[in-house]
Amino acid sequence: xxxxxxxxxxxxxxxxxxxxxxxxxxxxxxxxxxxxxxxxxxxxxxxxxxxxxxxxxxxxxxxxxxxxxxxxxxxxxxxxxxxxxxxxxxxxxxxxxxxxxxxxxxxxxxxxxxxxxxxxxxxxxxxxxxxxxxxxxxxxxxxxxxxxxxxxxxxxxxxxxxxxxxxxxxxxxxxxxxxxxxxxxxxxxxxxxxxxxxxxxxxxxxxxxxxxxxxxxxxxxxxxxxxxxxxxxxxxxxxxxxxxxxxxxxxxxxxxxxxxxxxxxxxxxxxxxxxxxxxxxxxxxxxxxxxxxxxxxxxxxxxxxxxxxxxxxxxxxxxxxxxxxxxxxxxxxxxxxxxxxxxxxxxxxxxxxxxxxxxxxxxxxxxxxxxxxxxxxxxxxxxxxxxxxxxxxxxxxxxxxxxxxxxxxxxxxxxxxxxxxxxxxxxxxxxxxxxxxxxxxxxxxxxxxxxxxxxxxxxxxxxxxxxxxxxxxxxxxxxxxxxxxxxxxxxxxxxxxxxxxxxxxxxxxxxxxxxxxxxxxxxxxxxxxxxxxxxxxxxxxxxxxxxxxxxxxxx
Amino acid sequence: xxxxxxxxxxxxxxxxxxxxxxxxxxxxxxxxxxxxxxxxxxxxxxxxxxxxxxxxxxxxxxxxxxxxxxxxxxxxxxxxxxxxxxxxxxxxxxxxxxxxxxxxxxxxxxxxxxxxxxxxxxxxxxxxxxxxxxxxxxxxxxxxxxxxxxxxxxxxxxxxxxxxxxxxxxxxxxxxxxxxxxxxxxxxxxxxxxxxxxxxxxxxxxxxxxxxxxxxxxxxxxxxxxxxxxxxxxxxxxxxxxxxxxxxxxxxxxxxxxxxxxxxxxxxxxxxxxxxxxxxxxxxxxxxxxxxxxxxxxxxxxxxxxxxxxxxxxxxxxxxx
Numbered sequence: 001x002x003x004x005x006x007x008x009x010x011x012x013x014x015x016x017x018x019x020x021x022x023x024x025x026x027x028x029x030x031x032x033x034x035x036x037x038x039x040x041x042x043x044x045x046x047x048x049x050x051x052x053x054x055x056x057x058x059x060x061x062x063x064x065x066x067x068x069x070x071x072x073x074x075x076x077x078x079x080x081x082x083x084x085x086x087x088x089x090x091x092x093x094x095x096x097x098x099x100x101x102x103x104x105x106x107x108x109x110x111x112x113x114x115x116x117x118x119x120x121x122x123x124x125x126x127x128x129x130x131x132x133x134x135x136x137x138x139x140x141x142x143x144x145x146x147x148x149x150x151x152x153x154x155x156x157x158x159x160x161x162x163x164x165x166x167x168x169x170x171x172x173x174x175x176x177x178x179x180x181x182x183x184x185x186x187x188x189x190x191x192x193x194x195x196x197x198x199x200x201x202x203x204x205x206x207x208x209x210x211x212x213x214x215x216x217x218x219x220x221x222x223x224x225x226x227x228x229x230x231x232x233x234x235x236x237x238x239x240x241x242x243x244x245x246x247x248x249x250x251x252x253x254x255x256x257x258x259x260x261x262x263x264x265x266x267x268x269x270x271x272x273x274x275x276x277x278x279x280x281x282x283x284x285x286x287x288x289x290x291x292x293x294x295x296x297x298x299x300x301x302x303x304x305x306x307x308x309x310x311x312x313x314x315x316x317x318x319x320x321x322x323x324x325x326x327x328x329x330x331x332x333x334x335x336x337x338x339x340x341x342x343x344x345x346x347x348x349x350x351x352x353x354x355x356x357x358x359x360x361x362x363x364x365x366x367x368x369x370x371x372x373x374x375x376x377x378x379x380x381x382x383x384x385x386x387x388x389x390x391x392x393x394x395x396x397x398x399x400x401x402x403x404x405x406x407x408x409x410x411x412x413x414x415x416x417x418x419x420x421x422x423x424x425x426x427x428x429x430x431x432x433x434x435x436x437x438x439x440x441x442x443x444x445x446x447x448x449x450x451x452x453x454x455x456x457x458x459x460x461x462x463x464x465x466x467x468x469x470x471x472x473x474x475x476x477x478x479x480x481x482x483x484x485x486x487x488x489x490x491x492x493x494x495x496x497x498x499x500x501x502x503x504x505x506x507x508x509x510x511x512x513x514x515x516x517x518x519x520x521x522x523x524x525x526x527x528x529x530x531x532x533x534x535x536x537x538x539x540x541x542x543x544x545x546x547x548x549x550x551x552x553x554x555x
Numbered sequence: 556x557x558x559x560x561x562x563x564x565x566x567x568x569x570x571x572x573x574x575x576x577x578x579x580x581x582x583x584x585x586x587x588x589x590x591x592x593x594x595x596x597x598x599x600x601x602x603x604x605x606x607x608x609x610x611x612x613x614x615x616x617x618x619x620x621x622x623x624x625x626x627x628x629x630x631x632x633x634x635x636x637x638x639x640x641x642x643x644x645x646x647x648x649x650x651x652x653x654x655x656x657x658x659x660x661x662x663x664x665x666x667x668x669x670x671x672x673x674x675x676x677x678x679x680x681x682x683x684x685x686x687x688x689x690x691x692x693x694x695x696x697x698x699x700x701x702x703x704x705x706x707x708x709x710x711x712x713x714x715x716x717x718x719x720x721x722x723x724x725x726x727x728x729x730x731x732x733x734x735x736x737x738x739x740x741x742x743x744x745x746x747x748x749x750x751x752x753x754x755x756x757x758x759x760x761x762x763x764x765x766x767x768x769x770x771x772x773x774x775x776x777x778x779x780x781x782x783x784x785x786x787x788x789x790x791x792x793x794x795x796x797x798x799x800x801x802x803x804x805x806x807x808x809x810x811x812x813x814x815x816x817x818x819x820x821x822x823x824x825x826x827x828x829x830x831x832x833x834x835x836x837x838x839x840x841x842x843x844x845x846x847x848x849x850x851x852x853x854x855x856x857x858x859x860x861x862x863x864x865x866x867x868x869x870x871x872x873x874x875x876x
Binding site for chain 1: 588624627628648656676680681682685690692718720723724726737745749750752754756758761763776789794795799800801803806808809810811812824831833834836840842843844845846848852853856857858859862868876
């Protein structure tokens with residue numbers, strides 16, 4: 001491991017040394033620099049730019065703060081909403097982006113490009129604080145990610161890179177679920193690019209480590225090597241192939257699992273209207289860690305033909321075959337199920353202003369796997385199909401759209417099928433170039449049906465839901481700009497167990513107005529009266545009158 | 556045996572495809588590549604000449620990320636400044652048969668041909684044409700803007716255009732994109748974006764994630780060659796479910812086809828934790844015999860029983876981690 005680290009560190013130093021040792025970018029291959037254009041380029045170089053946005057925010061919150069903070073924590077009090085700075089210097093440029101520092105949720109990021117992008121350095125650090133939605137007193141959860149990468153071009157088309165990401169997650173849940181306190185770190189060193197005409201190679205090594213601070217999940221170290229190549233022949237054909245080997249080590253158990261993967265594929269532009277695509281992969285898994293059933297092999301083949309029929313109409317047809325070797329629970333025999341999936345898609349214009357796209361797919365399973373559960377009937381879906389139609393119509397003033405999708409999973413052995421239908425439609429209307437209205441409505445309908453006498457109420461656990469949104473964007477004059485949006489979601493749930501989170505409704509209005517002062521500052525006011533309610537559990541709901549004031553300056 | 560069959564199929568496919576190269580190579584070059592192949596050094600007039608008529612565009616182009624690259628010393632003439640994309644200036648200004656590459660008029664395929672003249676180190680042309688967006692006729696300029704207009708998100712702007720943003724908390728885009736990611740994706744993927752408005756969702760409306768955190772919008776050459784060996788997309792954040800576990804749950808392990816999506820809807824759901832069904836109905840859709848008689852009145856995991864449903868090292872029934 002130490003040697004691998006040294007190798008990665010060496011590459012990093014090589015990249016850095018190359019940056020500072022590089023006086024000029026790689027030479028051009030077929031022409032001399034144009035002096036006049038260089039002079040002009042210097043004049044055209046972008047000026048340094050900075051944005052600063054200061055803000056004040058109040059939540060006006062009553063009720064379940066945990067639900068309000070389920071995904072994120074909004075800024076509170078006086079805060080620096082945004083600071084961006086984009087300096088440029090001759091062949092170099094950079095971008096610095098700071099959002100809400102010192103708040104619960106913040107993001108710091110930056111990029112540096114040197115020598116017209118020959119060297120690219122990127123780094124970021126961000127934190128997100130949130131809560132389980134249960135209204136009981138809970139410790140907050142937090143995710144904190146730090147990542148960085150450097151890429152250095154060695155030639156015009158070939159470069160080396162190193163990237164590292166460190167992800168810390170500490171989550172607390174309502175009883176009886178145990179907390180999660182984990183760390184994942186992944187670093188990757190890679191060399192990729194073109195070394196010969198129309199060719200591309202990639203070599204990479206990555207190390208992924210997982211630690212569970214609660215000691216409940218095994219610490220894991222996954223080391224992966226990848227090698228691949230791609231070659232383009234003429235303008236019309238490319239093919240590629242690759243190999244990856246991963247060693248998944250569980251130090252506590254003293255076990256090493258191995259996964260090998262071969263891939264190959266190609267794309268052939270048969271003519272200007274027809275494209276043929278083929279891909280295959282073969283995966284072998286050796287998993288001594290697993291005591292029950294697992295796949296020891298997965299082989300897939302995919303083919304697709306895409307054709308433009310002219311007049312804006314096109315179609316495609318695809319086939320995907322997945323063959324598996326699945327070792328059963330007591331490792332005494334191997335099942336060989338095969339999954340066949342066909343899909344088709346057509347799209348085109350019904351008229352100059354109306355476009356339609358229709359697609360469908362069907363998956364069937366051949367063979368299958370033996371079950372060693374109490375009930376030996378198959379547990380998996382043997383048939384799946386889906387279809388979708390999209391209609392989009394527009395003219396200079398209006399745009400309307402409708403999307404209808406349907407998906408069904410079937411297990412005939414247990415006579416069970418689950419169906420989801422989704423209808424989304426909406427429109428926007430440009431009353432004036434400065435004023436737009438829009439709305440959208442979406443219906444998510446589910447059904448789950450089985451004739452199994454032990455499961456008469458399955459459908460009660462497949463609730464439907466609707467969302468609706470309406471709003472307007474209005475540039476009142478050259479100094480004033482306003483937006484308004486109202487979003488509603490509502491679930492229709494039989495909820496036979498009377499659980500929280502099943503019968504909920506959300507009303508979210510957000511209005512904002514921005515004004516540009518004669519001195520060039522931009523002032524903003526956002527008002528968000530939000531209401532969330534659970535019809536069965538009053539304590540789950542919240543009300544908020546979130547207010548945010550901002551002032552923006554550009555330098 | 557399976558590997559042998561695959562290798563045979565691969566060899567046959569490659570033979571077939573290699574034979575076709577010669578036919579493909581005969582195809583004549585269409586616009587925009589044809590303009591560059593016809594041009595001589597003196598046909599490139601330089602940005603200054605372009606700015607004489609297109610001063611408004613030239614003024615904003617310096618704000619583009621492209622500006623830094625396209626004015627690099629040593630670049631070939633046909634990859635410098637305005638003419639790198641729009642073709643040699645002399646073809647545009649000549650009186651008879653004036654030609655320029657206008658990205659609002661050429662086909663999506665021709666747009667990608669033009670962009671890949673420089674971005675071939677990221678994607679090969681056939682590679683891009685095999686991607687879902689290209690197959691659907693979506694070109695680079697459907698999402699990217701090369702020379703940014705006056706920022707429409709600034710109050711007023713120079714055109715008083717309305718600001719369109721799907722989710723207000725999402726950070727404004729960089730100048731190479733026409734809008735922030737969810738707003739751009741919503742242009743075509745309305746139903747998927749609508750799911751983010753449901754009660755349970757990945758935190759895109761809150762601005763804590765972007766579509767590209769999960770989706771490779773245009774995977775690069777390197778991305779295509781990096782082959783995933785695990786449930787890579789989900790476990791890059793949810794490391795606790797990566798496994799392998801002593802006791803794997805079949806749908807999580809992936810052989811039934813859907814992987815994590817067997818139980819979760821990644822964009823949004825009416826049910827808590829992105830589940831596609833509520834409470835014990837999620838389990839009972841497969842384990843039908845457990846629907847009514849197995850500890851009735853309780854949910855499967857919230858009751859503290861099957862709490863390690865993603866996989867366990869201690870319990871074949873997933874009763875503990």
